[in-house]
Amino acid sequence: MNPQPSIDSVRRVLVVGSGTMGTQIAAVFALAGYDTTTSDLDPAALERSREEARRRLGRLAEKGRRTREEVEQTLARMAWTTDTSAAARTADFVLEAAVERLDVKRRLFAELDEAAPAHAILATNSSTIPSSLLVDATDRPDRVCNMHFFNPALVMACVEVVRGPQTSDATVETTLELARRIGKQPVRLNREVPGFVANRLLGALRDEALRLEEAGVASFEDIDVAARTALGHPMGPFELMDLVGIDVAYLIRMAAHEQTGDPDDLPHPSVTRLYEQGHHGRKSGRGWYEYAAG
Ligand SMILES: NC(=O)c1ccc[n+]([C@@H]2O[C@H](COP(=O)([O-])OP(=O)(O)OC[C@H]3O[C@@H](n4cnc5c(N)ncnc54)[C@H](O)[C@@H]3O)[C@@H](O)[C@H]2O)c1
Known part of the structure; x- marks a missing residue:
């Protein structure tokens, strides 16, 4: 039985990869109230990511876009770890934003599929690798899609949600709704096309x-x-x-x-x-x- 995802079950988010994109995407989820863990295999990258998130969120308070209290609460919802599998075990939604290499992403998707709860969606932020090249590394091809943010993710409103040939309606709808709930404007792609829209x-x-x-x-x-x-x-x-x-x-x-x-x-x-x-x-x-x- 394949439990289908729903927006109501999304509370904890795991962002894999703490680079340019992962850092700001994690901050976006945390700002919207989601408990957010960021994982990376490089501890130095994680440290930089933590500092960067602190700095960028602090600037929102300085500019009066958020109160100091909101920023502190947001930071309290954020965690950083080198143990991707452990973090995946309690994640309801996983956004992979690791390095743009197919072999790395396929290994990650196999690991994430193994660890994450059955209802969790595994989404990739990749700009060029469609999720259909990752699904067969998992046993949940219907719960895999692209969720593509734009740089800088804290600022850019667009998020493209790209349906692969095996992606279920529930996965597409949940991911679109999640994008809305974090304050983004989703663009639905009914099929994969290089470069998206x-x-x-x-x-x-x-x-x-x-x-x-x-x-x-x-x-x-x-x-x-x-x-x-x-x-x-x-x-x-x-x-x-x-x-x-x-x-x-x-x-x-x-x-x-x-x-x-x-x-x-x-x-x-x-x-x-x-x-x-x-x-x-x-x-x-x-x-x-x-x-x-x-
Ligand atoms: N940079 C952009 O403008 C942009 C825009 C949209 C989408 N993207 C997509 O976002 C993804 C990340 O891009 P980026 O620019 O943030 O890259 P980046 O190089 O800044 O960060 C990638 C991070 O992934 C980590 N990593 C590598 N292998 C890992 C693994 N197995 N487990 C955990 N972490 C791992 C690296 O240590 C690094 O910190 C790519 O798929 C890219 O296509 C990038």
Whole structure:
């Protein structure tokens, strides 16, 4: 018998992975009143995560968005551990936000399935690995899905909930409702598609920008000006590529191409060129633009 999840049974949440995403996602759940444990195999990452959560939640109080008391209560609901299995045993909902590697996630899902109560949903925050590549590592394929947050998770309202071929209605509805209860605006995807919705929209804009630049229609600087001043985007597609990382843009397209085999999914030649030259954007001091050191 497969006990189906329901929103009323969700009290304790486990977030696996205490990096950029896991840290803020855990804070989002705790702010909404959920007892939240964050696990990571790296104790130093956990320590950084605890400090970061403290700092970010403290800033909410400083800015008057939450009272000091609310922040203290939120922190009291948060725990950090290196023992993922032990934390999974009492979790009603698991959000995996560990490193973006299929082998790591498959091992984690097998471990989580073994330890978590039967009613618990196992969701992945992965941007590129659909849950259908993880389900067969578990004995609960109907209770597995993608729940995709955006960076910075404390700020961005969108959460994409992606149904895999075996995901049950109860899993989809519970995850959508959970997203609402933590103050997010869920977007329901009825099936898996590489990049999901938001990143596909962004990708379409970026592809067109790259085509226009390559064809010599306008400089990349002017294309960024058009995106900012005509479309109201906070930054242009080339500025955004530099911020996120040329390497990230390159690797995401390589992963998409691996899944689809479609040559159209390969990175754009100018992105490949920058990637191979080591011009990875802001973090390396140069991408499309040059950045002053420090
Ligand atoms: N960074 C983003 O902008 C972004 C946005 C949306 C979704 N995502 C997705 O979120 C996930 C995490 O990304 P991130 O940027 O936070 O990564 P990150 O590198 O900042 O953090 C990953 C953490 O996972 C930990 N980890 C690795 N193996 C583990 C294991 N077996 N058990 C427990 N912890 C383990 C690492 O020690 C590290 O602390 C990825 O799946 C990524 O696709 C990232």
